[in-house]
Amino acid sequence: MASPDTARHPDLAGLEAGLDALDTVQVRRTPVRQVLLRKVLPPVTAVVLVLAVWKLLVVAGVTEDYKLPDPAAVWDSLRQLWLKGTLFDIIWTSVSRGLLGFAAALALGTPLGLLVARVPFVRAALGPVLSGLQSLPSVAWVPAAVIWLGITDAAMYAVILLGAVPSIANGLVSGIDQVPPLYLRAGRTLGATGARGARLVLLPAALPGYVAGLKQGWAFSWRSLMAAELIASSPDLGLGLGQYLENARTDSDMPGVLLGILLILFVGIAIDLAVFSPLERRVLRTRGLAA
Known part of the structure; x- marks a missing residue:
């Protein structure tokens, strides 16, 4: 039954009807x-x-068969790795490095992004540097990392960090820049200041940009790792996807080369679909930006 106020004001009645419709929305599978x-x-x-x-x-x-092999030859290379029991070992060697390096980049890039976004002096000093590092191809760091750290796992992780940290930090900075100032004032009024305000107000409000930075950071991590494994290959590092690809090139094994490329592509897509795309959709749904 409509209230007297809504009877006198049709606009209020329409607003109440709209709010009632929002309250009764049912989520269907x-x-x-x-x-x-x-x-x-x-x-x-x-x-x-x-x-x-x-x-x-x-x-x-x-073209010649050694340049473009039959798909069956690539399938046979995959089958041989499966029968030898080395397929998942090769994939896991690279995936474990990539995930560990990305976790380290996340731990460094998040506070760095908060610092750059909230401290004007730091932003003026480091903002252009982060943008420049993000545009620098990660493969350029491989020779320097090898000289500094040798052909070791530390060099691989260094290349991943240098490729992923700027993307994560810049994504968070972009997300924070889009947070309405009203949110920050409301947080300060309720006592959410300093680290507490960053945890309870800034990060949740900046999630869309932050998640986009994480997604891009993972892409940079994966590409950086593959570049490092291709250039700085060594038996001491174990056989990862990048080194498998380089070994196939050395042996002029074109089916193996194509298989390595396809496996790298598959892993990158699989992790994006399994982790980052669902996270992105969830963040957008909570803000009413996606169905």
Whole structure:
């Protein structure tokens, strides 16, 4: 039943109706068939088309076999790694390095981003440096890291940090710059100042930009690691994806080269889909920015 005020003011009645509609919104689970059609079918179709075009190019003989091997040869290389029991060891060697290096970059990049965003002097001093480091190809750090630290895991992690920390810090700075000043004033009024304000107000409000920085930071971490493994390969480091790719190139094993490229691509996409894309969707949904 409408109140007397809403009876006299139709606009208030419309506002109440809209708020009631928001309160009664029901979240429905997407049917499995719809998920398959929208999420699974398009990438599967794309992969099938790529394989079909690849096979047609091989059958048409557009180039020599040692330059463009048959997809079956690449599959056979994958099968051989599986039968030897080394496939997951190769993948895990690189993935474990990448995740550990990204965790270290996260621990360094987050406080650095907060410092740059909130202290004007630090921002003036380090802001341009972070932007320049972000645009610098990570592979440029590999020779310096090898000279400083030798061909060791420490050199790999150094390259990852130098590639990922600027992206994470800049993403957080961008997110904080978009936080409405009203949030900060409200936080200070409620006693959320200093580190408490950063934890309870700044970081939650800056999450969209921060998550975008994390996603980009992981991409930089993975690319930096692959560059380091390709250039600074050594038996002492264990066989990772980058070194596997370099060994295949040395042996002129084109199926192995293509397999290494595909595995690197697969791992990068898999981690993005399993970790960062769901996190990004969740953050956007909590802010009403995604269905």
